[in-house]
Amino acid sequence: MSLEFRAAVLRQPGLAQPYANSHPLHIEEVTVSAPHKGEILVRIAAASLCRSDLSVVTGVRAWPLPIIPGHEASGIVEEVGPGVTSVTPGDHVVLVFQPACGVCPDCVSGQAHLCDPGLQANRSGGLLAGGTRLRQGDVDIHHHMGLSAFAEYAVVSEHSIVPLPRDLPLDVGALFGCAVMCGAGTVLNTGNVRPGDSVTIVGAGGVGSSALLGARLAGAEQIIVVDKEPQRLEFAKKIGATDVVLEGPDPALGPVLDLSHGGTDFAFETAGTVEAFETAYGAVHRGGTVVSVGLVNPETPFSLDVASLVTSAKTVKGSYVGSCNPTVHIPKYVALYQSGKFPVEQLISHHLPLDDINTALDRMANNDAVRQIITP
Ligand SMILES: [Zn+2]
Ligand SMILES: [Zn+2]
Known part of the structure; x- marks a missing residue:
């Protein structure tokens, strides 16, 4: 048949x-x-x-x-x-x-x-x-x-x-x-953000917005969202960003460091560009964790100052499917949605x-x- x-x-x-x-x-x-x-x-x-x-x-x-x-x-x-x-x-x-x-x-x-x-x-x-x-x-x-x-x-x-x-x-x-696991899952599992932590999210599309909902669920105290589009930042504020920063014409990094008094505990790159990764990398303080979830064009060249990675003791992680085990995590996330928390x-x-x-x-x-x- x-x-x-x-x-x-x-x-x-x-x-x-x-x-x-x-x-x-x-x-x-x-x-x-x-x-x-x-x-x-x-x-x-x-x-x-x-x-x-x-x-x-x-x-x-x-x-x-x-x-x-x-x-x-x-x-x-x-x-x-x-x-x-x-x-x-x-x-x-x-x-x-x-x-x-x-x-x-x-x-x-x-x-x-x-x-x-x-x-x-x-x-x-x-x-x-x-x-x-x-x-x-x-x-x-x-x-x-x-x-x-x-x-x-x-x-x-x-x-x-x-x-x-x-x-x-x-x-x-x-x-x-996809959106929930790759966005919120990245914050909750790959990053393992804890109550009171501070977070920068670079990119406020579907995955970035989902990451923002995940950061709220995790109890993050400060959630700074960076994007190039003012209307996306408006939306980010509506769904719980504590601060928003417009990227361009001036770089977003200065305002992010000011707002966070020297950098957040975590930064999540969700925009899929090297530029966004660099902003995320700069946005965390020494010892902070940078997680990349956006899919950058594989042809884009990229270099990382390894000496600064060592002296700043930052952690850089990639996240695929938000490190989720779908059979385990999706029912939990659905239950959180149904109880109104997510x-x-x-x-x-x-x-x-x-x-x-x-x-x-x-x-x-x-x-x-x-x-x-x-x-x-
Ligand atoms: Zn997808
Ligand atoms: Zn297998």
Whole structure:
């Protein structure tokens, strides 16, 4: 049995803006085979647009083509393949972009975000068990991060989902798959910010705003947010930044050091640029911790003054999936949302249909959105 459905297919990265005219994503009919052993057919309820989807469309990060992007989504289980016991049809799930095989040394030691079989499957544009399940005629269509959620349906590994409570709105549920783990998870897990700590967040997009909500949840006393866009700083203030600093035309670092009396305990780089990393690196005091979560263009050269790293005794860390084990952390974050302590719904700025996805790309490229929820 196979199923035909509509999906947003990318064939040619690097097309010019406005995307509403160049249409890098085409809504087309594709076919999916019935779920194999250990796989699940999910009817997508909500998929949100993340900056790394934009990097697929611009070609900054190369993927096998053609591909259906979309890696932050929720849905309802439609059908399960042989051997699946974790969910049954009708269950609500969030899709997780880093599959965790459960048996590799990293998974077994609790570092599911480092699962190497999961990473290799993602890089191949296939599913964890190998190969693609999507096609058009004889042509294989690749999966983005084992998911491909800008579509009416997705077939995914059962290691790429986490069940959600049925009373959780599915548009909010989608956010837990990337924005919440990569933003708040980075602050709570990778950084391990404690009550009373001071924090600088460089970049106030979706992940930066989620990091801000995470810093509030952690009990950070001072939260300074840096961005180049005044309207994003307005939003940051609305959701709990204690101070905001506009980057440019003057550098943001001076005001950050003034506001924090010499630097914060932590700085989180979420903008995905070397410039933002340098601001974050300068924003922490001696002994402070700098965490980078934004995906910088891999071609960008970078140098670090190692002597200053030694004498300032700073710690520099990278964070992937917010160092989260999705099976463990997503239910905790959902419970915190449901009890009102973690208002992640504030990240949703727009709702739109799948047909308008290229307009959503423009909005993200122009920094006019936080999280846009796309409904098939
Ligand atoms: Zn993402
Ligand atoms: Zn693994």
